[in-house]
Structure formats: structure tokens, C-alpha cells
Amino acid sequence: MTITAKNANEQLALDFFAALSTGDLDNLRPFLDEDSVWEPMVKDIPGAGVYKGNQIIDDFLGPVRGMFAPGDPKVHPQTIFSDGDFVAVESYSDGKLQDGRTYHNRYSWVFRMNGNKIGYLHEYMDSHYVATLFGL
Numbered sequence: 001m002t003i004t005a006k007n008a009n010e011q012l013a014l015d016f017f018a019a020l021s022t023g024d025l026d027n028l029r030p031f032l033d034e035d036s037v038w039e040p041m042v043k044d045i046p047g048a049g050v051y052k053g054n055q056i057i058d059d060f061l062g063p064v065r066g067m068f069a070p071g072d073p074k075v076h077p078q079t080i081f082s083d084g085d086f087v088a089v090e091s092y093s094d095g096k097l098q099d100g101r102t103y104h105n106r107y108s109w110v111f112r113m114n115g116n117k118i119g120y121l122h123e124y125m126d127s128h129y130v131a132t133l134f135g136l
Contacts, residue, residue, distance in 0.1 A: 003077045009113045010080050013087045016118065023071030025057045032056055037120040042127040045136060069096040073103050085119070087111040097133075105129055 005011035012031070019027040034053040038060060042048050046067065051060040072095025079090040089109045097103055108124040130136075 003080050005080065007082060008116075009085065009087050009111070010082050012113055012116065012118070013080065013089055013109070013111050014077060017075040017077055017089070017091065021074045023065070025061050025065065028057060028061070031118050033114075033117045035114070036118050038118075038123065039120070040123045040125070042125065042130075045127050045130045046134065067097060068103065069098060069100075072096050073105075075107075085113045087113060101133070103133070 003014060005014055016028070016031050019031065032053065036056060037050060037052050038056045039050045040047050040060075047060055047064045049060070073093040074095055075091050075093050077089050077091045079088075081088055087110075089107075089111075091107045091109065092104065093107060094102070094104045105126050110122040110124075112119040112121075
């Protein structure tokens with residue numbers, strides 16, 4: 001299913017997911033600034049915490065993506081809607097882990113855009129699936 005943006009904020013979110021799915025984390029830097037915040041809304045699994053500015057890529061995404069085969073996982077937006085600066089997206093992600101196991105998880109994302117940057121991003125996922133997959 002192809003999702004089409006209805007406004008600039010929705011397009012920013014879709015462009016962000018396209019950049020994230022390349023596997024080259026430097027492609028994400030133009031979407032962020034020193035005030036950007038990414039918070040996975042989980043506890044006690046890899047990546048839990050609040051990340052700001054360059055921490056998002058260096059301390060969070062780099063290590064988390066390091067658990068996956070190069071270029072994985074891919075993000076597949078399924079639904080998008082927005083109100084002003086807020087954008088919500090439902091998606092799934094799939095790919096391979098470094099050990100060859102398959103990854104397939106469902107996500108919801110809530111963005112608050114700040115101009116042409118991401119102000120904050122709340123990431124919701126099936127944390128039980130992740131905990132089980134990694135034996136936590």
C-alpha cells in the first residue's frame with residue numbers, strides 16, 4: 001500500500017521513514033536538530049530511553065541498527081494523519097537480524113514537527129515481541 005501525504009508535515013514524516021529505511025543513518029541528520037527528541041515508549045528493552053539531538057543517531061539508532069543485517073529493518077507506513085504540527089503514522093517494520101532471524105514488528109509513531117525538522121518523536125511498538133525475540 002502506498003501512502004500519500006496531504007501536507008508538508010506528513011511528507012516530512014514519510015521522507016524520514018524513507019531515509020531511515022536506507023540503513024544509512026547519516027541520511028537522518030537533516031531531519032533533526034540539537035533540540036529534536038526521540039522517545040521509544042518502552043521499558044527494559046534495547047533502545048529504551050529518551051534521546052536528544054545527535055544522541056538519536058549516535059547513542060540510540062546506531063546501536064539498535066547494529067543488531068540488524070546491514071540496511072535493515074525497513075519501515076512500511078500504512079496509515080498517516082495529521083493535525084497542525086502533529087503527525088501520526090501506523091507502520092510495520094521487517095528485516096533480518098545479524099544472526100539471520102526474521103524481524104517483523106508493528107509500530108505507531110507520533111511526531112511533533114518543528115518547521116522542517118522533527119521536534120519530537122514518540123515511538124510505540126510491540127515491546128513484548130522485542131523482549132521475547134531477544135530473550136529478555
